[in-house]
Amino acid sequence: MAVEVLEPFLKGDTGRNTRGLLRLIILCTIAAAAVASRLFSVILDPWFNFRATKYLVQNGFYSFWDWFDDREASHPVAQLVYEPRKPAEEPKRTRTWHPLGRVTGGTLYPGLMVTSGIIYHVLRFLSMPVDIRNICVLLAPGFSGLTAFASYLITSEMTTSPSAGLLAAIFMGITPGYISRSVAGSYDNEAIAIFLLVFTFFLWIKSVKNGSAMWGALTALFYGYMVSAWGGYVFITNLLPLHTFVLICMGRYSPRLYVSYSTWFALGTLASMQVPFVGFLPIRSSDHMSALGVFGLLQLVAFVEFIRQQVPNKQFQTLLRGLIFVVFVVSMGVLVLLTVSGVIAPWSGRFYSLWDTGYAKIHIPIIASVSEHQPTAWPAFFFDLNLMIWLFPAGVYMCFQQLKDEHVFVVIYAVLASYFAGVMVRLMLTLTPVVCIAAALAISSILDTYLVAENPIPKETQANGQATSDSIKSAADVIKDSLRSTRNPVLGIYSYVSKASVVGAVTTYLLLFVLHCTWVTSNAYSSPSVVLASKLPDGSQHIIDDYREAYYWLRQNTPDKAKIMSWWDYGYQIGGMADRPTLVDNNTWNNTHIATVGKAMSSREEVSYPILRQHDVDYVLVVFGGLLGYSGDDINKFLWMVRISEGIWPDEINERNYFTARGEYRVDDEATPTMRNSLMYKMSYYNYNALFPAGQAQDRVRGSKLPAEGPQLSTLEEAFTSENWIIRIYKVKDLDNVGRDHGSAVAFDKGNKKKKTAKRRGARVLRVE
Amino acid sequence: MPPKRASQISPNASVPPIPKAPSSATSSSSSKSSSAPTQTAQTAQTVLFDLWQRYLNTTPQRVKLIDVFMAFLVVVGGLQFVYCVLVGNYPFNAFLAGFGATVGQFVLTASLRIQTNPENKREFGSVSHERAFADFVLGSLILHFFCVNFIN
Numbered sequence: 001m002a003v004e005v006l007e008p009f010l011k012g013d014t015g016r017n018t019r020g021l022l023r024l025i026i027l028c029t030i031a032a033a034a035v036a037s038r039l040f041s042v043i044l045d046p047w048f049n050f051r052a053t054k055y056l057v058q059n060g061f062y063s064f065w066d067w068f069d070d071r072e073a074s075h076p077v078a079q080l081v082y083e084p085r086k087p088a089e090e091p092k093r094t095r096t097w098h099p100l101g102r103v104t105g106g107t108l109y110p111g112l113m114v115t116s117g118i119i120y121h122v123l124r125f126l127s128m129p130v131d132i133r134n135i136c137v138l139l140a141p142g143f144s145g146l147t148a149f150a151s152y153l154i155t156s157e158m159t160t161s162p163s164a165g166l167l168a169a170i171f172m173g174i175t176p177g178y179i180s181r182s183v184a185g186s187y188d189n190e191a192i193a194i195f196l197l198v199f200t201f202f203l204w205i206k207s208v209k210n211g212s213a214m215w216g217a218l219t220a221l222f223y224g225y226m227v228s229a230w231g232g233y234v235f236i237t238n239l240l241p242l243h244t245f246v247l248i249c250m251g252r253y254s255p256r257l258y259v260s261y262s263t264w265f266a267l268g269t270l271a272s273m274q275v276p277f278v279g280f281l282p283i284r285s286s287d288h289m290s291a292l293g294v295f296g297l298l299q300l301v302a303f304v305e306f307i308r309q310q311v312p313n314k315q316f317q318t319l320l321r322g323l324i325f326v327v328f329v330v331s332m333g334v335l336v337l338l339t340v341s342g343v344i345a346p347w348s349g350r351f352y353s354l355w356d357t358g359y360a361k362i363h364i365p366i367i368a369s370v371s372e373h374q375p376t377a378w379p380a381f382f383f384d385l386n387l388m389i390w391l392f393p394a395g396v397y398m399c400f401q402q403l404k405d406e407h408v409f410v411v412i413y414a415v416l417a418s419y420f421a422g423v424m425v426r427l428m429l430t431l432t433p434v435v436c437i438a439a440a441l442a443i444s445s446i447l448d449t450y451l452v453a454e455n456p457i458p459k460e461t462q463a464n465g466q467a468t469s470d471s472i473k474s475a476a477d478v479i480k481d482s483l484r485s486t487r488n489p490v491l492g493i494y495s496y497v498s499k500a501s502v503v504g505a506v507t508t509y510l511l512l513f514v515l516h517c518t519w520v521t522s523n524a525y526s527s528p529s530v531v532l533a534s535k536l537p538d539g540s541q542h543i544i545d546d547y548r549e550a551y552y553w554l555r556q557n558t559p560d561k562a563k564i565m566s567w568w569d570y571g572y573q574i575g576g577m578a579d580r581p582t583l584v585d586n587n588t589w590n591n592t593h594i595a596t597v598g599k600a601m602s603s604r605e606e607v608s609y610p611i612l613r614q615h616d617v618d619y620v621l622v623v624f625g626g627l628l629g630y631s632g633d634d635i636n637k638f639l640w641m642v643r644i645s646e647g648i649w650p651d652e653i654n655e656r657n658y659f660t661a662r663g664e665y666r667v668d669d670e671a672t673p674t675m676r677n678s679l680m681y682k683m684s685y686y687n688y689n690a691l692f693p694a695g696q697a698q699d700r701v702r703g704s705k706l707p708a709e710g711p712q713l714s715t716l717e718e719a720f721t722s723e724n725w726i727i728r729i730y731k732v733k734d735l736d737n738v739g740r741d742h743g744s745a746v747a748f749d750k751g752n753k754k755k756k757t758a759k760r761r762g763a764r765v766l767r768v769e
Numbered sequence: 770m771p772p773k774r775a776s777q778i779s780p781n782a783s784v785p786p787i788p789k790a791p792s793s794a795t796s797s798s799s800s801k802s803s804s805a806p807t808q809t810a811q812t813a814q815t816v817l818f819d820l821w822q823r824y825l826n827t828t829p830q831r832v833k834l835i836d837v838f839m840a841f842l843v844v845v846g847g848l849q850f851v852y853c854v855l856v857g858n859y860p861f862n863a864f865l866a867g868f869g870a871t872v873g874q875f876v877l878t879a880s881l882r883i884q885t886n887p888e889n890k891r892e893f894g895s896v897s898h899e900r901a902f903a904d905f906v907l908g909s910l911i912l913h914f915f916c917v918n919f920i921n
Binding site for chain 1: 812813815816819820823824827861865866869872873876877879880881883884886888889892893895896900901903904905907908911912915916918919
């Protein structure tokens with residue numbers, strides 16, 4: 001009955017409109033689902049981006065561009081820097097990267113902040129006063145809705161099946177691999193970059209298909225936007241040339257390719273150079289040379305094609321040979337010249353680390369020290385992509401079956417992205433779109449095959465069709481006719497049982513996928529890094545809020561100008577939540593400065609103290625998980641600090657000294673003297689054994705018993721320790737009043753006031769409320 | 770387009786070097802190199818001349834106009850490059866913007882020429898001549914916007 005009622009809506013002209021409307025509604029629902037699934041918990045994460053956005057909104061675009069970060073948003077920076085007539089107010093009050101400061105405008109990708117700034121102003125214009133904070137929080141979910149739409153568009157270019165695009169959209173919307181970087185409040189570059197990535201690819205495919213300069217120009221525009229938003233734009237810079245190159249090698253050069261690629265390259269390169277952080281890189285660094293090379297190659301191929309149309313074949317051969325020779329000699333000469341004169345920079349370190357996974361560890365420890373840059377563990381693929389990971393090869397295979405220009409693109413993208421995702425956890429993000437596309441292709445072809453309700457065409461009509469095409473019967477047809485089974489092949493699925501079972505199975509898988517996505521999102525990706533949640537033995541949830549406790553303590557109890565030294569992971573958080581200047585932060589633009597902090601942490605106190613004094617450090621903050629079993633603490637990161645500082649001071653710091661003779665990394669009795677005397681070790685375990693009965697002190701992360709005698713600190717004093725000891729803050733002592741060094745001063749104090757101290761302090765008790 | 774002259778010279782036009790190669794396979798390469806330069810110089814001359822003649826005869830006036838513009842762009846770009854090499858690239862932004870403008874404009878013009886070429890009609894089913902021109906204008910606008918922004 002229902003079918004009969006619906007019949008007029010689903011056929012003919014009205015049918016097209018109805019289906020279009022339905023598709024639109026479905027897409028809107030998908031976008032809504034994508035947004036909704038990202039709202040499990042909200043916490044604004046990279047504080048710096050938020051701060052930058054606020055600055056942009058308050059001071060306008062131009063001063064944002066010239067922003068020299070000193071966090072005094074109300075003062076224009078120029079006043080502080082260029083007016084030496086007011087020395088009463090400290091001339092330089094850098095708030096991040098303490099003595100150096102940071103030219104923020106030139107060292108960030110502004111796309112994210114500009115986007116939210118524009119949204120903010122548009123909403124204001126529409127007289128909807130929305131706080132900029134809300135825009136920042138909801139930007140990532142909003143853009144994930146757009147990403148779903150973009151993946152619908154790109155998949156619809158791949159296949160004629162209308163369901164594939166919708167499937168790709170819903171996959172993209174809820175897959176954990178993408179949600180991990182776009183939950184509400186994760187205000188990072190990736191939030192908008194993935195949308196731009198997918199949409200740029202869509203525009204590229206469109207332009208290759210149509211050979212239209214307009215689509216090429218649009219590709220270039222969105223490429224420029226992408227460059228301004230995320231460092232991962234290099235992926236596009238290399239993928240599009242590779243696609244073009246492969247097409248040329250396959251003998252598929254076409255004028256369409258020339259039009260789209262040349263337009264993209266000419267406009268896109270200029271667009272990318274508008275971003276100050278990128279600057280002249282597109283013509284200087286080797287990362288971008290492939291695009292340039294393919295551009296040149298394409299011009300040559302086009303020229304040769306043009307000549308070929310003009311001259312007869314024989315002459316063409318002669319010309320071609322001459323041309324190849326000349327071009328080869330000239331290009332080799334230019335290449336040698338440029339390399340010798342050093343105009344072209346060598347490949348950047350990040351690039352090398354993609355090919356040789358051991359490279360980063362040796363040469364650029366700062367990159368390798370980030371957990372996101374580690375190779376991916378195998379279960380992570382299934383965890384992030386679930387059923388799509390085994391549909392992915394099927395989808396790629398189906399691309400091989402058709403293998404038009406756009407399918408070649410998907411194949412290349414799939415191969416490259418799989419490799420990169422295997423090398424770096426972070427690049428799972430670039431793999432996700434292509435997996436969604438391929439999986440959608442596979443599922444939709446299954447569904448299309450099995451869901452068609454009507455039976456295959458009867459034999460009579462087929463025979464009619466054959467009669468008309470009899471004249472072009474080939475040898476293959478003759479062979480077919482000789483076998484009975486192949487004479488009149490009727491393809492299709494007859495049995496309702498098989499239809500039902502297959503469709504049912506697929507539906508079950510899809511439902512399981514939704515369940516898995518929801519579970520992963522709510523459990524793994526929605527827990528903010530600042531607040532830790534744990535389960536008590538009775539199953540109730542216990543919130544560990546040490547970070548915020550400590551940051552709040554800093555905010556309340558330290559002077560406004562107190563410099564906090566910590567490892568760079570916590571820089572943004574201290575800057576944002578405690579509002580205190582830091583030495584280094586998550587924008588790791590200056591390796592030496594980070595190494596300085598690493599050296600201070602990993603040296604003996606006598607060495608560290610001058611460093612701390614030189615950098616005006618007032619407080620030192622360490623993260624210690626030994627009491628709670630929180631494994632992401634500084635002792636576990638300590639080796640990276642050692643490695644990074646070893647890179648700068650190889651004769652003062654030596655990684656080997658931190659390992660025992662048997663090559664173990666230990667913190668107990670057998671720890672090496674270097675380890676035990678390092679500032680980080682001392683700060684972590686200072687007074688720790690007071691918590692336990694004598695000789696029972698235990699580190700729950702390393703699972704080892706600590707020495708009975710705890711470390712002594714002479715140049716620092718404990719200022720604050722959070723509830724669960726996760727954050728410990730030490731105050732750097734001032735120089736001694738009577739000119740003794742700190743060691744003897746402490747010894748003197750000890751000898752005199754031993755009893756008094758013991759009485760005052762008493763035994764430490766763990767606060768458990 | 771059908772290669773008449775080619776068929777005059779050798780019956781197997783598509784692979785001309787092959788019939789020559791077996792005969793001289795045993796002979797040393799010195800004899801080849803002695804005869805080759807005069808031969809190729811002659812053919813190259815005739816080939817280029819033929820090319821030019823054919824171009825003058827077959828190309829429509831409008832396309833010739835486009836070609837002149839492209840040649841002009843090549844000259845301007847070359848001049849800029851020579852200037853950059855000789856005098857120095859001090860305002861590097863300005864040089865890049867200028868050079869990029871010529872290269873980009875050249876490429877866009879080439880695209881327009883390709884799109885409006887009747888022989889490519891099959892390739893560009895969805896692109897009419899008017900559309901091609903509109904694309905060309907759009908691309909040029911974007912290009913020059915970036916260049917002006919970049920020139921400082």
